[in-house]
Amino acid sequence: MKMLHTTTRAAAIALSACLLASAAAADGKLAIKAGRVLPGPGMPELEKATIVIENGRIAAIGKDVKVPWDAVVIDAPSLVAIPGYVEAHSARGMDRPNENLDVAPFLSVRDSIDPVGFYFEDSLRWGVTTINIQQGNNCVVAGQGVIVRPIGLTVDEMIVRTPSGVKLSASPKMGFSAATQAQALRRAFGDLRRALEQLVAEKKEGSDRARREALYQGRDLEGENAKGKAMEGAAWKVTGLELVPRGEIDEKLVPLLALVEGKLPAFFYCGRPMDVHTALDIAKENGFLAKTTLVIAPAAYKAAGAIAAAKVAVILDGAAVYVETDPLTGEEREVFVPGELKQAGVRFALASANPTTESLWFQAAQCVGRGMPRAEAVAAVTTIPAEILGLGKQLGTLEVGKFGTVVLCSGDPLSVTSWVERVVVEGRDVYDRSKDVRVKHLIGGQAPANTQAMGASLLGDPRKVVCCEGEDPEEHAKHEAEERAKKDKGEAEDDK
Amino acid sequence: MLAIPSLVAFGIAALPSLVLGDEPAATPKDLFIRAEQLHVRPGRVLERGMLWVHEGQIVAVGTDLKLPKDALVIEGKVACAGFIDSWSAFALEPNAQFDDRAGPATRAVDAVDSYVDERHERALLAAGITAVRLQPTVGARAGGVGAVLRLHPTKSFAQTTVIADACSATAIGVSRGDGRSFDVFERVSAVDRVIGAIADGHAYLVEGNEYRHELAEWEKKIADKQKELDDGFKKAKKDREKAQTEAKDKGSEFKDKEYKEDKKPKAPRFDEEKEIYARIAAGELPLVVEVHRALEMRALLAGTARFDRLRLVLAGASEAAQCAELLVERRIPVIVWPVPMGVQRAREYRGASLALAAELDHAGVEVLLGSGAMDPLASRDLPLLGSLAVGHGLPRETALAALTTRPARVFDVADQLGTLELGRSADVLVLDGDPFAATTSIRYVLSAGELVVGEVKK
Numbered sequence: 001m002k003m004l005h006t007t008t009r010a011a012a013i014a015l016s017a018c019l020l021a022s023a024a025a026a027d028g029k030l031a032i033k034a035g036r037v038l039p040g041p042g043m044p045e046l047e048k049a050t051i052v053i054e055n056g057r058i059a060a061i062g063k064d065v066k067v068p069w070d071a072v073v074i075d076a077p078s079l080v081a082i083p084g085y086v087e088a089h090s091a092r093g094m095d096r097p098n099e100n101l102d103v104a105p106f107l108s109v110r111d112s113i114d115p116v117g118f119y120f121e122d123s124l125r126w127g128v129t130t131i132n133i134q135q136g137n138n139c140v141v142a143g144q145g146v147i148v149r150p151i152g153l154t155v156d157e158m159i160v161r162t163p164s165g166v167k168l169s170a171s172p173k174m175g176f177s178a179a180t181q182a183q184a185l186r187r188a189f190g191d192l193r194r195a196l197e198q199l200v201a202e203k204k205e206g207s208d209r210a211r212r213e214a215l216y217q218g219r220d221l222e223g224e225n226a227k228g229k230a231m232e233g234a235a236w237k238v239t240g241l242e243l244v245p246r247g248e249i250d251e252k253l254v255p256l257l258a259l260v261e262g263k264l265p266a267f268f269y270c271g272r273p274m275d276v277h278t279a280l281d282i283a284k285e286n287g288f289l290a291k292t293t294l295v296i297a298p299a300a301y302k303a304a305g306a307i308a309a310a311k312v313a314v315i316l317d318g319a320a321v322y323v324e325t326d327p328l329t330g331e332e333r334e335v336f337v338p339g340e341l342k343q344a345g346v347r348f349a350l351a352s353a354n355p356t357t358e359s360l361w362f363q364a365a366q367c368v369g370r371g372m373p374r375a376e377a378v379a380a381v382t383t384i385p386a387e388i389l390g391l392g393k394q395l396g397t398l399e400v401g402k403f404g405t406v407v408l409c410s411g412d413p414l415s416v417t418s419w420v421e422r423v424v425v426e427g428r429d430v431y432d433r434s435k436d437v438r439v440k441h442l443i444g445g446q447a448p449a450n451t452q453a454m455g456a457s458l459l460g461d462p463r464k465v466v467c468c469e470g471e472d473p474e475e476h477a478k479h480e481a482e483e484r485a486k487k488d489k490g491e492a493e494d495d496k
Numbered sequence: 497m498l499a500i501p502s503l504v505a506f507g508i509a510a511l512p513s514l515v516l517g518d519e520p521a522a523t524p525k526d527l528f529i530r531a532e533q534l535h536v537r538p539g540r541v542l543e544r545g546m547l548w549v550h551e552g553q554i555v556a557v558g559t560d561l562k563l564p565k566d567a568l569v570i571e572g573k574v575a576c577a578g579f580i581d582s583w584s585a586f587a588l589e590p591n592a593q594f595d596d597r598a599g600p601a602t603r604a605v606d607a608v609d610s611y612v613d614e615r616h617e618r619a620l621l622a623a624g625i626t627a628v629r630l631q632p633t634v635g636a637r638a639g640g641v642g643a644v645l646r647l648h649p650t651k652s653f654a655q656t657t658v659i660a661d662a663c664s665a666t667a668i669g670v671s672r673g674d675g676r677s678f679d680v681f682e683r684v685s686a687v688d689r690v691i692g693a694i695a696d697g698h699a700y701l702v703e704g705n706e707y708r709h710e711l712a713e714w715e716k717k718i719a720d721k722q723k724e725l726d727d728g729f730k731k732a733k734k735d736r737e738k739a740q741t742e743a744k745d746k747g748s749e750f751k752d753k754e755y756k757e758d759k760k761p762k763a764p765r766f767d768e769e770k771e772i773y774a775r776i777a778a779g780e781l782p783l784v785v786e787v788h789r790a791l792e793m794r795a796l797l798a799g800t801a802r803f804d805r806l807r808l809v810l811a812g813a814s815e816a817a818q819c820a821e822l823l824v825e826r827r828i829p830v831i832v833w834p835v836p837m838g839v840q841r842a843r844e845y846r847g848a849s850l851a852l853a854a855e856l857d858h859a860g861v862e863v864l865l866g867s868g869a870m871d872p873l874a875s876r877d878l879p880l881l882g883s884l885a886v887g888h889g890l891p892r893e894t895a896l897a898a899l900t901t902r903p904a905r906v907f908d909v910a911d912q913l914g915t916l917e918l919g920r921s922a923d924v925l926v927l928d929g930d931p932f933a934a935t936t937s938i939r940y941v942l943s944a945g946e947l948v949v950g951e952v953k954k
Contacts, residue, residue, distance in 0.1 A: 172591065172595075175591065175594070175595070175596075176591060176595050176596075176597055177589055177591040177592035177593075177594075177595040177597075177598070177607050177632075178589055178591070178592070178606055178607050178609075179592050179595065179598065179602045179603060179604065179606040179607035179632070179640065180595050180597040180598050180602050180606075181606075182603070182606035183597075183601060183602050183603065183606065184597075187768065190768075194766055205760055209757065212718075212721070212722065212725055212755065212757065213755040215722075215725040215726065215728075215729050215732070216725055216732060216753065216755040217732065217736060217752040217753050217755060218729065218732035218733040218734070218735060218736030218737075219736070219752065272609075272611075273609075273610075273611040274589065274608075274609045274610060274611055277610065277652075277654065278606065302611050303611070327613050327616075328613065328615060
């Protein structure tokens with residue numbers, strides 16, 4: 001896949017419109033005739049196969065599949081079809097992440113997602129079709145994440161599942177220490193426990209008193225206890241919580257309670273190996289280890305043994321190759337982190353180190369380049385992240401019954417010379433490179449119609465649109481030179 | 497010295513495996529130590545002593561032990577318990593030293609980095625340090641809850657934690673490494689702050705005890721009341737029906753009798769910092785206070801005299817010699833460390849002298865030695881600090897106690913560390929001379945019964 005370079009807002013706005021226009025209805029029928037189909041890691045490749053998508057899901061896939069008469073057909077005999085990549089953890093696509101409020105389990109990134117953000121557009125260009133947005137590596141309990149598809153103009157349209165889980169962090173922010181971070185984490189759960197105990201005590205006290213009052217007054221005890229539910233939880237429970245109607249529990253505490261009760265997944269950030277132990281301890285102490293996924297920075301790979309022993313999955317949040325400096329000699333050493341994780345027996349997903357140059361395909365390609373079997377590398381960006389997000393039955397491979405989310409590439413999907421040509425998300429034809437105005441602009445030099453060219457001053461004279469289709473390149477170069485000369489002259493005068 | 501020739505004989509054969517970096521063979525089940533002088537504990541020396549370590553535990557100590565079959569024999573001139581650094585920052589992540597969020601309830605164990613470079617840990621072990629009391633010191637607002645950890649090159653600190661809440665620590669009038677010294681008013685208020693925190697902890701403790709007492713009383717009262725009400729219910733029901741009929745007949749509104757009972761006592765509000773100071777006031781946790789000037793020391797001692805269970809430990813204590821009598825009277829131990837010299841030396845250290853340990857000891861104060869926790873690797877030089885103290889008049893036996901039994905007692909780990917008595921996990925040093933002579937080297941070190949420094953071939 002070729003790299004895209006810097007972008008301009010003008011081009012992007014034009015593109016958003018283009019993306020929308022091409023989005024077909026999800027309840028229709030769509031057939032993709034691809035030259036090759038790579039249905040999933042370790043699955044046999046199909047030559048000249050057809051994928052039929054009905055109501056957003058794959059209805060049939062194979063060589064001799066009959067295309068329904070009413071299906072829209074994408075005929076792509078030269079393209080390779082793969083399942084869309086799954087980004088298990090990303091803090092992008094938000095207006096602004098919360099990195100200030102330390103303990104905020106009640107916050108949801110849902111309220112901060114910007115549907116027209118560049119990031120979502122770019123995701124399609126790199127074949128990333130499902131994203132778990134989850135922020136707060138610098139917090140303590142950062143809030144709830146959301147799983148989205150990168151299409152749609154409203155947040156509701158984008159959502160696959162909300163909440164995806166609660167984000168916690170075992171890594172202190174700059175200038176603070178692991179000791180106070182662990183203290184803050186323990187305090188969060190300690191506060192929850194004390195608050196629940198207090199609620200139960202008050203409730204119990206109230207109802208006990210009411211019972212005694214009824215006895216005194218000679219009233220028959222009418223009615224049942226207030227409705228509530230006994231607390232679940234593998235590590236600790238507050239007895240008597242069934243006395244408290246769930247609605248009476250402070251909603252700020254509810255997500256943490258859901259964690260302790262094992263009802264919400266946890267995504268725990270660990271920047272350093274020692275943080276892994278804090279995260280595992282906190283998860284164990286509060287009974288949500290089985291629902292925990294660690295989001296680790298490359299430096300935390302040294303704790304791979306502890307991670308494997310705890311049997312938790314990992315999302316590698318950062319570059320696959322980590323450069324380590326020896327504290328005594330100052331020598332630098334390259335560490336191939338996915339290789340270390342694999343060797344320790346850790347189940348891992350890869351996340352994009354950045355949304356463009358190191359997107360998921362690149363991370364997987366790097367693994368293959370360093371000798372990891374292809375199926376394992378591809379699994380780390382498709383099936384494993386899908387399973388981590390609880391979407392293993394919907395996403396990750398191209399199989400009947402799963403989401404009709406297909407990426408069509410111009411060649412080997414892990415090759416640096418391949419493009420993502422078409423993207424279908426749940427039966428909707430959402431991206432076509434031949435109509436991608438921004439790519440045309442940046443790579444081919446064609447400005448979108450009715451926009452100003454790159455570099456044109458917003459305050460300057462409205463000038464002729466340059467770079468547009470059909471303009472003579474020589475003419476264009478001349479224009480540019482004139483403009484530059486004019487500008488230089490202006491600046492020179494300003495200097496005087 | 498049987499071990500020496502055998503080492504020479506095997507030296508060449510052992511070389512290739514060393515070059516290849518092979519893992520050393522696991523320590524055998526039985527280790528047998530023979531020493532010309534075996535310090536079981538300071539003051540108790542066995543001439544030609546023997547020590548049998550079986551599966552990591554000391555199972556026999558004496559002068560006439562039978563050599564167990566297949567045991568690995570270690571020989572040397574002197575054997576003693578591993579040294580404990582009473583005041584170290586080894587393996588604490590650097591940020592812990594400067595964290596403004598830290599408070600009395602912050603735990604040092606949470607700042608311990610198990611992934612600290614193994615070579616650093618081996619350097620400490622090679623110097624004879626087998627355990628450390630950890631506490632952030634330099635710039636932290638409060639040292640929080642300190643821990644005692646054993647050093648072992650291959651085990652994680654979670655496995656080698658001897659006690660996670662060994663003590664609490666704070667400081668009075670100590671510059672924070674930023675060159676700024678506190679003025680006298682700040683120092684006075686720092687003393688008040690510490691005394692106030694202990695008083696708050698004490699009040700919290702009393703409040704908690706009172707609450708439990710009141711609650712028990714209330715529960716008893718209510719149980720009695722409940723019984724009375726249960727017994728009287730039939731009558732109450734009849735009365736109520738009667739009252740209802742009467743009201744109906746009169747056409748007036750029926751009202752239930754108003755019920756009254758004693759209010760349930762309220763639990764004191766949970767406060768994590770007061771929880772710690774309550775334990776300090778109760779004498780459960782010793783409180784280590786770094787303080788250097790005699791003025792503040794006196795104020796602190798005067799202000800804390802009324803807390804009779806408080807276990808105060810002074811650290812640094814440059815001018816402690818001036819209050820030695822008080823310290824003896826109150827049985828307050830002092831952790832001495834020779835403070836850095838030079839132009840950067842902060843003002844509070846002005847009164848420090850290398851003879852401090854000896855002076856205090858002479859006056860009858862219980863002296864411990866620590867490396868000051870300014871630098872994570874400072875612990876390596878602890879035996880040198882011991883030698884310095886001995887050179888300036890501290891008796892050798894006292895110096896050994898200051899590095900072994902005394903820290904073990906002060907930090908409540910005397911049942912696990914500090915001596916070579918039966919039943920202990922073996923932390924043993926085997927040296928070729930007096931532990932506090934500069935010419936002595938340490939030949940072998942055992943940590944938790946495993947040979948971690950020195951190699952012996954059968």
